Amino acid sequence: MAGTADRLLDATSALMIDRNSVDISFSDIAAKSGVNAALIRYHFGSKNGMFMALLERDAGGTFDELEQLIRADMGAAQKLRHHVHGIIKVYFRFPYMNRLAAALAIDADSETARFLSERFTRPLAAAQRAILEQGVAEGVFRPVDPMFFHFSLIGACEHLFVARHSLHYAFGIDEIDDALRRGYAGHVTDMLMRSVLMVPER
């Protein structure tokens, strides 16, 4: 039965990417996956339960990597570069992530919203703060507000992958391929590095 749960999550993920929306119903998911809607309830309890499982599948694994990165014997500048590339990879694959978390936080009870923040936002913010503090201690970063840094980093990393209509109608681009993803990752990384480095890289 593990296969069915995975198929349901795959179908949901594909629908959210395809429609550029997290407003997806059980019957959409049933039609896409070929799995009876009753089985969705059996596996996940509710739509919110299923959406939580999707978030965990998409992003949960990245937090072990993030912890390893923070503990690694590596300069803060290099850590920050890795971190930004990692974040952009997640939004490239799962552009709906923040909208899904926001929809859950609004629809579900406040315990869910609190859980989402504890599971995802806090570890992310804590890791970024640790990298910033390391960089200041090394004398390579100037001090910046870690909360402001967090919001500007996440917003900048995410926006290209969310604003698909702008990309299409204002810039004539239909699909974000790997070259575009890498170009954007380079741009955002460079911007964030310059914003904290005492001496810009050459």
Added chain:
Amino acid sequence: MAGTADRLLDATSALMIDRNSVDISFSDIAAKSGVNAALIRYHFGSKNGMFMALLERDAGGTFDELEQLIRADMGAAQKLRHHVHGIIKVYFRFPYMNRLAAALAIDADSETARFLSERFTRPLAAAQRAILEQGVAEGVFRPVDPMFFHFSLIGACEHLFVARHSLHYAFGIDEIDDALRRGYAGHVTDMLMRSVLMVPER
């Protein structure tokens, strides 16, 4: 009757801010405004028509100012600083703006999506490109990709005002007051300036 249309737009705007969502029904708006739902249809034709009117009211006026800024006899660095502060002011007042445009682009026909891009995204991207080109011509900016710059600017400017659940549960902040808005505007402006300036400011 102009007063009624304004009241409806005010009520819709307040609901979107309050719920941190653009998923608002005619009956919500009727209850909030005290205006009969039939009158909403009379004034705006449809929910999409009303949402278009709200976007135009919230953001339409800023484009005249933006054109004046582009034509002003002023250095590119100063123009960019004004521009970023202006964008952040809009998201501070109307945090739902991009989500509203995205919902319209998905729900409505592709002509609406095209119109939204022509009315809002293209002039914004063109203004940013003009500022970047002026800065390069003045010898103060290094060349950056204007499309990447656009997406990173918009994402960074917007995200604090959208991620209200993160702000509450991960940072313990319930309300974005004017001091917080100014602090964030300073951070984002500084980040974007450093990303383009040949020589960082002191």
